[in-house]
Amino acid sequence: MSPSRFPPPSETGDWLIDPSCGGVLAEVAEATTSGIAVVDPAQPDRPLVYCNRAFREITGYAEDELIGRNIRLLQGPDTDPATVEAIRAALETGQPVSVEVLNYRKDGTPFWNALSIRPVTDPDGRLRWFVGTCIDVTRSRRSEQELRDAQEQLTKLAAETFALAEDLDRAREEAEAARVAAENASRAKSRFLAMMSHELRTPMTAVIGMGDLLLGTPLSEAQKGFVKTLRSSADTLLTILNDILDFSKIEAGQLEMEEIDFSLHRLVEDVVQLFAVRAAAKGLSLTASIAEDTPRHVRGDPTRLRQVLFNLVSNAIKFTDRGSIEIAAWRPDPDGTDEAAGENLLLRFEVADTGIGMTEEQRARVFEAFIQADASTSRKYGGTGLGLAICKRLVEAMGGDIAVSSLPGRGTTFRFTIRSRPAEAPPAADALARPLPETLVLRSASAEDAAGRPAASLRLLLGEDNDVNRMLISAMLTRLGHRIDAVADGRAVIAALQAADYDAVLLDMEMPVMDGRSTTRAIRRMTGPASRLPIIGISADALPEHRDGHMAAGLDAYLTKPIDWEHLNAVIIDLASRPLDDRAVPVPGKADAVPERDLFARLPLVDRVKLSELRLALGSESLDGMLRLLPETAMRELTAIRSSLQGNRPRDLRQAAHTLAGLAANFGTPRMAAIARALNDHYTDPDKVAALVPLLEGVVDATSRVILDSEAGPPSQ
Incomplete structure (x- = not known):
């Protein structure tokens, strides 16, 4: 190519390429494989004034079809408007620009153009030309698409791999079939126990409660005798049910020991309060004492310890017609000289009564399952003979042992030990509760005190979906002197709390719409006094792990059906009598939501x-x-x-x-x-x-x- 191919000199007399070396530069431009084009920004519509052979080959146009025309002739229907605008803006402002743009050849075929445009200025710094270089990058673009297709194919292969992996999983599962079957059997037994607990306790609530209501109506002496027999039989059935469920759980190896901080003094006080009315009804004195050097707070399983004391005190009241029952607790090694125990604390308990006592032969068998002192004992007092067998297993699970001493007609003393550890921190609820003396001595009310004590009248809100239970609980609490508003689900409980003031809330834990746990959490999230109300959960489910989950939702107390009305009343009055501003409000926990x-x-x-x-x-x-x-x-x-x-x-x-x-x-x-x-x-x-x-x-x-x-x-x- 000769210098004559360049455009004529401009008005200023400048040449695009110096004539002295124009031939060399033209030959270089024509030889390069990259397309080169020159645009004159001084002319209208900024036309092309030069293009080399590579540019013509890439675009498919002849030289005379390109010179004098705007570069937009390469654009087509799928050219990106944003990219076109970027090129236009660069030419307008005299700035360089580099883009990849979809252009079209003369025959209409598209190609990807890697276009780079640079401004050229004269010695005075004025813009003279735009020089563009372009490369056809369609092949590399196609390679990128092929790579994306390969990735999609890899994803498809991964899906096929998933299927293969599932086959491998199935093969491994078959190899573990025996272990899985054993685990399923264990879970099935747990579900059966939970179902039996719930399904039997719920109707028994109605049986026992309706019996209590019937006793309060005008009856003949013969009718009263029938109802008392019905009530006594229901109590016996409940005791049998409780014992069988507990023993079955222990035998199945599902006994799990909790380890939390708790107040030993408060736990013993709870036991005394629970049995105070029952002892007073028989004219018995029920007392408890804890030695001064015994730790106030320890770490262990308060639920299991309370269960042992409940069993022993209940038995003592059952087999004692006159005299007293005494509970004692102390630490036999206050100086910590038991080096083998390490950080463990050895705690000793005694439950002594002045009841009928036992012979040496009876004492030897008293901790065996389904064994009672003799046949006459079973006929007169009832029971399954499981209570003390359960106590023995619980005590051993807590690292201790249990023994009994007794003489016929002189009373019985059960002694047991447990191992615990020092509390890591006093329970928050106990820290805010009413204080106890360093040496705890608790005494139950006498029969005269119990009879003369005025009943507290409280306004209570009950959430219970079962119509019979709702009627029964409302009637029994009304008879005890309280005012009751009853609703059928958790959402109605929340609405009632927003509309009126109450002294306490009772919730069935299996309500529809919002169950007891969700309702309890919702109450604790409310503002104002309602969030601090005492909440008592009621359920037919007696399994300990479920009880713990319910309590973690923010309950103050949890009682199982059939309901012990005296105990329920005592719990309600105790909780409602504490000032709202001073009471420790249980905070719903999150960890229990994921027991796994x-x-x-x-x-x-x-x-x-x-x-x-x-x-x-x-x-x-x-x-x-x-x-x-x-x-x-x-x-x-x-x-x-x-x-x-x-x-x-x-x-x-x-x-x-x-x-x-x-x-x-x-x-x-x-x-x-x-x-x-x-x-x-x-x-x-x-x-x-x-x-x-x-x-x-x-x-x-x-x-x-x-x-x-x-x-x-x-x-x-």
């Missing part, structure tokens, strides 16, 4: 055995590629779970949890899979979901770090 938390923690983040199986089946390269996709995919499903939770879309939450559970299980991340399955199973339970989501977030993050950090070597837990 410890089970989750026992599972590994990554199952190396499962990954080894996948590696053998797929090959290391394929598996490693898929593992690199796992963190991103898991985070995507976690984001969907969060969004569903915030948007109150439980079905979407369940779907995302189900997807994540399958993904995690297939890739050998069992802890993530277990939590996701729990979310899938409990997606309608807001308390469990609220507790599980943060747990899942932490596990997804921890699992992702393990996988990403292990690319250079095998993953570890």
Whole structure:
């Protein structure tokens, strides 16, 4: 190409290319494989004034079809308007620009153009030309698309891998069939016990309560005798039911010991208050004492200790017709010289009565299951003979032992020990409750005191969905002198509290719309005095783990059906008599919403055995590629779970949890899979979901770090 191909000189006399070297530059421009074009910004519509051979080959136009025209002739229907505007703005302002733009050749075929435009100025700094270079990058663009297609194919392969992994899971599950069957049998037994507890206790509430109501109506002496027999038989049936359920649970190996801080003084006081009315009715004196050097607060299982004392004191009252029952507690080693115990505290208890006593032969058998002193004892006093067998197992589970001394006609003394530990912190509720003296001496009211004590009249709110139970509880509490408003579900309880003032709230724990736990949490979240009201839970479910879950919702007390009316009345009066401003209000806990938390923690983040199986089946390269996709995919499903939770879309939450559970299980991340399955199973339970989501977030993050950090070597837990 000769210099004559360049445009004529401009009005200023400048040349686009100096004539002295124009031939060399033109030859270089024509030889390069990159398209080169020159635009004159001084002319209207900024036309092309030069283009080299590569530019003409890329675009398919001849030179005379390009010179004098605007570069927009290369644009087409799918050219990005934003990119066009960026080019226009650069030319308008004299700025450089680099873009990839979809252009069209003369024959209409599209191509991707990597276009770079730079301004050229004269020695005075004035803009003279725009020089553009372009490269056809359609092939590299196609390669990128092919890469995306390959990634989609990899995703498809991953789905096929999931199916293969599921087959591997099924094979491993078959190998563990015996263990799973045993666990299922254990769970079935637990469910059976819970069902029997609930299904038997609920109708017994009506039987016992209606018997009490019937005794308060005009009856002939013969009718009163019939009703008393009915009432006594119902009490006996309840005792048998309680003993069988407790013993069955212990025999099944499902006895779990709690370890929390509690007030020893308060626990003994509760036992005395519970049996005070029953002892006074028989004219017995019931007292308790705790030695001065005994720790006020200890760490252990207060529920099991209370159960042992309940059994022993109940037996003492049953087998004592005159005299007294005494409870004593002390620490036999106050100086801590029991080196073998370490930090353990040895506590000793005695329950002594002046009852009928036992022979030496009877004492030898008294802790055996289904054994009583003799046949006459069973006929006269009733019972299953399980109570003391249960006490023995509970005491042994608390690291102690139990023994008995007795003489016929001279009374009986049960002695037992337990091991506990010093309390880590005094329970908050006990710290705010009424103080007790350093040496506790409690005495029950006498029969005369009990008869002459005026009844407290309180306004109570009852939430109970069963019509018969609602009528019964309302009638019994009204007879005891209280005023009752009764509703059928938790939402109605909240509405009633917003409309009126009450002294205490009684809640059935299995109500529809809002159950007892949800209602209790809702009350504790209210503002004003209503949030500090005493709340008493009532349920036919006597299993300890369920009781603990109910109490963790913020209850002040929890009673099981059939209801002991005297005990219920005493609890109501005791709680309602405490000033609201001073009482310690139970705070709903979150940890109990996820009882499986410890089970989750026992599972590994990554199952190396499962990954080894996948590696053998797929090959290391394929598996490693898929593992690199796992963190991103898991985070995507976690984001969907969060969004569903915030948007109150439980079905979407369940779907995302189900997807994540399958993904995690297939890739050998069992802890993530277990939590996701729990979310899938409990997606309608807001308390469990609220507790599980943060747990899942932490596990997804921890699992992702393990996988990403292990690319250079095998993953570890």
